[in-house]
Amino acid sequence: MLVNQESDNVHLCIVCSGKLISDPDSGEELCGSCGIVARENLELVAERRAFTLEEMDKRYRTGEPASLMMYDMGLSSFIDNKNVDANGKQIQRYSEIDRLRRLNKITVSNNSKTKNLNKAMREIRRITEILAIGTPVAERAAYIYRKALDKRLIKGRSITGIVAATIYIACKDTGTPRSVHEIQEVIGNADRKNITYYYKFLLREMKIHVPLPVPSNSISRIADKARLSEKTARKALDILALVSDNALLSGKNPVSLAAASLYLATIETGEYTTQLRIAIAADVSTVTVRKRCLEIIQLVKADNSQLLAKSIEKSQELLSEESKPILQPSIAATSVAHHPAKNVKGLFLASRQVSRLPYLPVEYDDGSASIELS
Template identity: 35%
Template sequence: MQEIEKLKVLQSDRESLKSRTKQKELERKAENATETACPECGSRQLVHDHERAELVCQSCGLVIDNDFIDRGPEWRAFNADQRTNRARTGAPMTLTIHDKGLSTMIDWRNRDFYGRAISSKNRAQFYRLRKWQRRIRVSNAIERNLAFALSEMDRMASALGLPRNIRETAARVYRDAADKNLIRGRSIEGVVAAALYAACRQCSVPRTLDEIAEVSRVSRKEIGRTYRFVSRELGLNLLPTSPIDYLPRFCSGLKLKGEVQSRAVEILRQADERELTNGRAPTGVAAAAIYIATILCGERRTQREVAEVAGVTEVTIRNRYKELAEKLGIELII
């Protein structure tokens, strides 16, 4: 019973920490909202002078605020080890964990704060504390749903090699869908895959539905249907994917130089100006532009090699590159 009471106290401390953190975020947003433009000239070129603790407008020189609080640390660190040792806080908040990383954790090593081994008399007590900590960390059905969904999202993002900002964006999309009760009647894996696909498009790091379906446990058809439903209900308003967004990944997979990528970008921009990319799959158009650029730059790649990297067929590349070459007046010696 004493262990349960201690864990309840820890849980109440966690909730109070969450409320304080949320209040600080609201205060910071309100402070930033009032300091976005100069009241004298309307300029947005505001600079913080940390030596004088003043907020100054670069255009007219008006001192908008003074004696503001320096929110940085009062200590200095000259290397990574010093920064780690002198920091008095844990990891930053993250949306990729169901409790945003604010929960407490009892280490599995039987050592105290000073690194001394815990006596055998107290080890059984710490074992029980760890067990109850794992149980109460996920306290209700909503947190269980988030814990499973975010772990699945992390697995899929790792398999696709996606950066941290896309994982945070996808977690926010999923949390918004959960708050609006859009998950009921749908599989968690389908909503997670749809959120990840939407985050890739928002961050201009596109992945196709086929690539998302390969690492998920649902079909491509279900991911597309769920994505359309979630984007409509949340009002995401995502623009169509540009073929230029696929070029860096495809060129890297083919081990091409930057000159080839730049030439492919020029070809796609000319095609976009003449509306040759409308109604075409962006991956196929990007692959055709890369194929043309490799020929023009003397780094020839076969249609099969480009098709394997882009995930399209050789027939698609053949049809698209002939169309681009004819409409743009590009002469190719094959």
């Protein structure tokens, strides 16, 4: 019985652009207009059922799907190291098979472009696995890298730096909250300035337009790191929904807005935690968290909303905390904690020599500096 291809994805004839008709009895797909046979020996049935992994491997006939994550997209052939044929019998001419295996490897990865892609795809796979990023982000990063390689933008530049930049672009494009600092920590031997430079370079040369980051995308990640409940995370989303469209918050760091909304949500839900804990989870300073909290409270006050009733009561306490650190430094670190911050980096190194406790440096508007210990 002939079946007309009436679906959303209609296959067309390559000769006359007519609709193709499939014949399940003969396993052919032919054109209804010119009669050309487009495909033959079609197998429309599913694979045989398998109940164990070994049985599935034995009955698996189609191979892996094509993927941008593979340097050859999974379409090249390779010869297995086992010297057996398709029937499982041992091959007698070992030397000939070894020679064919070596020649096959040479022909597959003989040019510089293939070697470049092989190294880059392995690096993308490694970084995305460590960062726990999904396959769509990795595929998007591989696509951007391939386009950059086709435009000869990789020549003379670091492959690792370009890979980091493509992953950062893919994270922004898919709405996955990952920072340059996180990617740089995974790579290790790449400078943050170089990653930022390559990121801007690819955006400019490839004319890529990434969407603006949304604060709500960072809520779940910060809440997981700070070990906050789902109730608090949902309350933070409600707070962001109330103030996110306000023009006074435009241009602010979305991660800091998410951290501030989470801190206010902990006050409202009774799950009290410190600003330092949330600031470390969000990779921002406690001063930034306090400033964003006060700005959100002022906006909620202007709207006459009861969403932050408890937080508004504590707003005076937040204002008083604006001029002092949350935790006092230890006695050993007191001698270096209140000096003018002319060289803040040197101050951090000196404090690290004195105290082995975890610290979070803070610089105030009046030029003084402090070290907040957790």
